[in-house]
Amino acid sequence: MNVRADLAQRREELHAVIRAAAIAEFAEHGLRGASTQGIADRAGISKTKLHYYITSKEDLYQEVLDHIIGLWDDLFHETPDSDDPEGFLRDYIARKLLFSLEYPDVSRVFTSEVMRGAPMLRAHWDASRTATGRAADRIAGWVAAGLIRPVDPWLLQFNIWSLTQAYALHATEVRFMLGLDDDAPLDLDHITQEVTQLVLRGLRP
Amino acid sequence: MNVRADLAQRREELHAVIRAAAIAEFAEHGLRGASTQGIADRAGISKTKLHYYITSKEDLYQEVLDHIIGLWDDLFHETPDSDDPEGFLRDYIARKLLFSLEYPDVSRVFTSEVMRGAPMLRAHWDASRTATGRAADRIAGWVAAGLIRPVDPWLLQFNIWSLTQAYALHATEVRFMLGLDDDAPLDLDHITQEVTQLVLRGLRP
DNA sequence: CGAATGTCAAACCAATTGATCAGATCAAAT
DNA sequence: ATTTGATCTGATCAATTGGTTTGACATTCG
Numbered sequence A, B: 001m002n003v004r005a006d007l008a009q010r011r012e013e014l015h016a017v018i019r020a021a022a023i024a025e026f027a028e029h030g031l032r033g034a035s036t037q038g039i040a041d042r043a044g045i046s047k048t049k050l051h052y053y054i055t056s057k058e059d060l061y062q063e064v065l066d067h068i069i070g071l072w073d074d075l076f077h078e079t080p081d082s083d084d085p086e087g088f089l090r091d092y093i094a095r096k097l098l099f100s101l102e103y104p105d106v107s108r109v110f111t112s113e114v115m116r117g118a119p120m121l122r123a124h125w126d127a128s129r130t131a132t133g134r135a136a137d138r139i140a141g142w143v144a145a146g147l148i149r150p151v152d153p154w155l156l157q158f159n160i161w162s163l164t165q166a167y168a169l170h171a172t173e174v175r176f177m178l179g180l181d182d183d184a185p186l187d188l189d190h191i192t193q194e195v196t197q198l199v200l201r202g203l204r205p
Numbered sequence C: 001c002g003a004a005t006g007t008c009a010a011a012c013c014a015a016t017t018g019a020t021c022a023g024a025t026c027a028a029a030t
Numbered sequence D: 001a002t003t004t005g006a007t008c009t010g011a012t013c014a015a016t017t018g019g020t021t022t023g024a025c026a027t028t029c030g
Helices: A002-033 A036-043 A047-053 A057-077 A085-102 A104-115 A122-144 A153-169 A171-177 A188-202 B002-033 B036-043 B047-053 B057-077 B085-102 B104-115 B122-144 B153-169 B171-177 B188-202
Strands: none
Touching: A002 A036, A002 A047, A002 A057, A002 A104, A002 B002, A002 B104, A036 A047, A057 A085, A057 A104, A057 A122, A085 A104, A085 A153, A085 A188, A104 A153, A104 B002, A104 B104, A104 B153, A104 B171, A122 A153, A122 B171, A153 A171, A153 A188, A153 B104, A153 B153, A153 B171, A153 B188, A171 B104, A171 B122, A171 B153, A188 B153, A188 B188, B002 B036, B002 B047, B002 B057, B002 B104, B036 B047, B057 B085, B057 B104, B057 B122, B085 B104, B085 B153, B085 B188, B104 B153, B122 B153, B153 B171, B153 B188
16 A cells, blocks of 8 residues: 555656646747647656656646646635735735746746637636625725725726736846846845735725 | 839738738747748738748747837837826826737737747847836936835836736736626726726825 | 556657748739 | 749648557566
């Protein structure tokens, strides 16, 4: 049984390596532009071996998308520290930005899929929309309670998404503009501070 | 001479058609994922005919990137109505959003190139950086004059870019969340209002 | 032991890729 | 009318694509 567990674990580890390689390749070239050879190279295995562990490129891509959705759900479902607007938004923005800077390729794959019309993402979006709708209700509640000024609760969420995700999508551009090396880390705390302030002050009644 | 002009014009018109088709294809699939066959189909010509007018896929892509940079320069160099922060930012945000909603594919091609490390964009970025630096100086001036609260002038620009571009990149997602048809127009005025308010109020001293 | 299962690589396959070529077509210039 | 040059097409190219097959090797289990 110990051996069996080891085997299953080795399989799972290799699968994680493959998934990571796939995310990197898909982030850089999209679904059509990604090649299984490229994924195999990044994973450090032969193309044949890769195809032994996956059923098809499209299938791997779909699995990556599911994985991403799962990560985002986790990120969103972590109970926020507080329920007042300021505490909640601070926490939310900080977490989103941390994720963007830590796993930029994940955001890139997602945006790449959206840019081509999100044909393989539509299945997940129904759940995502109801979640966004609940959040919109909460924001509307803040507005009604006079805690923040009147805003469109949906657009506010889109705006926060864009502010946080941009630092993943355009990290290369940001680094260049700031005169940083291509692989230099971005200043998470500073960015978080600036974005948070912009949003919080922008919502003052 | 008249005839010559006509010929040159026909050539140019066809070239514009090809460029538009290329932008659509590149926006959806990126450089590697785009196929010359797909571009030819969108342009309504045969693949052979396409290759008669272009020298290579990479070359066409580079030309598209140059074209995009030109469009953005024009957008930026139009003299703003006013020089005070509020007037300038209102104008700038409105123009950027108008462009994003009108030509979303242009923004998509640009982001797609950035996401893969922007190897064919670096040549343009030096000029772009000095322009951004000048804008940063102006913003710093506003801060020094107490017209807006202290902010990082560079990050403020990144944040405005992301707020405006997101409605091009993620138009599909936004439409879905708002329950709109895939080809329904987004409410430019409403979005402009919301984004402008968020930024202007977020900058109050 | 031996059968069965899991792991992997070399060779290979059909399809698509970007791109070329020789030649047909056509309008303009001589 | 003939020449010239640009435009356009069908056939075709070599290379790369995603994916399979065959078979060798190893590991596990009876």
